[in-house]
Amino acid sequence: MNTAISIQNLDHYYGQGQLKKQVLSGINLNIQSGEIVIMTGPSGSGKTTLLSLIGCLRSTQSGTLNVLGQNLSNASKLQLVQARQQLGYIFQAHNLLECLTVRENVMMPLELSETPYKTASTMAEEILTAVGLEHRMDYYPADLSGGQKQRVAIARALVSHPKIVLADEPTAALDKKSGRDVVELMQKLAQEQGCTILLVTHDNRILDIADRIVELEDGKLLN
Numbered sequence: 001m002n003t004a005i006s007i008q009n010l011d012h013y014y015g016q017g018q019l020k021k022q023v024l025s026g027i028n029l030n031i032q033s034g035e036i037v038i039m040t041g042p043s044g045s046g047k048t049t050l051l052s053l054i055g056c057l058r059s060t061q062s063g064t065l066n067v068l069g070q071n072l073s074n075a076s077k078l079q080l081v082q083a084r085q086q087l088g089y090i091f092q093a094h095n096l097l098e099c100l101t102v103r104e105n106v107m108m109p110l111e112l113s114e115t116p117y118k119t120a121s122t123m124a125e126e127i128l129t130a131v132g133l134e135h136r137m138d139y140y141p142a143d144l145s146g147g148q149k150q151r152v153a154i155a156r157a158l159v160s161h162p163k164i165v166l167a168d169e170p171t172a173a174l175d176k177k178s179g180r181d182v183v184e185l186m187q188k189l190a191q192e193q194g195c196t197i198l199l200v201t202h203d204n205r206i207l208d209i210a211d212r213i214v215e216l217e218d219g220k221l222l223n
């Protein structure tokens, strides 16, 4: 099996001078292709910071980070931009654009990668059908429930068939049933597409979808 994410001795700090604060220390983590890994830990333990480093949303400071075979330690902005094109993101505040329809929101990552309009539209329709929103494609986000919006966010994250999907508290705003539906859907689609999932959650009700659970405490991974 290939390694999708490989991290050695990763440290991370916020602030400078007297305000400098270490938020991650000595992180070692390997995630194989196709694995579903859940990361838990108390508030402030560094989960979002680690996810944002793996997601190439900020630069590493020390240690080694390898994503999909590419060494991203001290990567340039351009390298991070290129690496991000292979990743899908599902965040708690689903960040749908309110002035675009559901279909247009899902087409957005494809348009950014210059997929022709017709192809993008067809791909959006297919994935929206897979998440059960075929009757809502021309709605605006304001007219959807929380669970439906989260399903649009999943469709948008998966439409470009990313090799890795990173999800930060994807069920936080959802009731028990919708939360469960959303993660089962992520699991099913990820299995079909063979992608790796790293999911941060406080939600004990969804732990069973993971192949493995890792726990962060005070910036350190517990083993």
Ligand SMILES: Nc1ncnc2c1ncn2[C@@H]1O[C@H](COP(=O)(O)OP(=O)(O)OP(=O)(O)O)[C@@H](O)[C@H]1O
Pocket (backbone or CB within 6 Å): 014, 015, 023, 041, 042, 043, 044, 045, 046, 047, 048, 049, 050
């Ligand atoms: N941009 C920033 N500047 C300074 N400190 C930050 C910044 N972002 C996060 N922190 C601090 O770093 C620590 C880790 O934050 P992080 O958001 O990674 O934790 P978390 O485990 O995701 O927390 P939560 O579960 O509450 O989202 C916290 O003490 C937080 O206050």
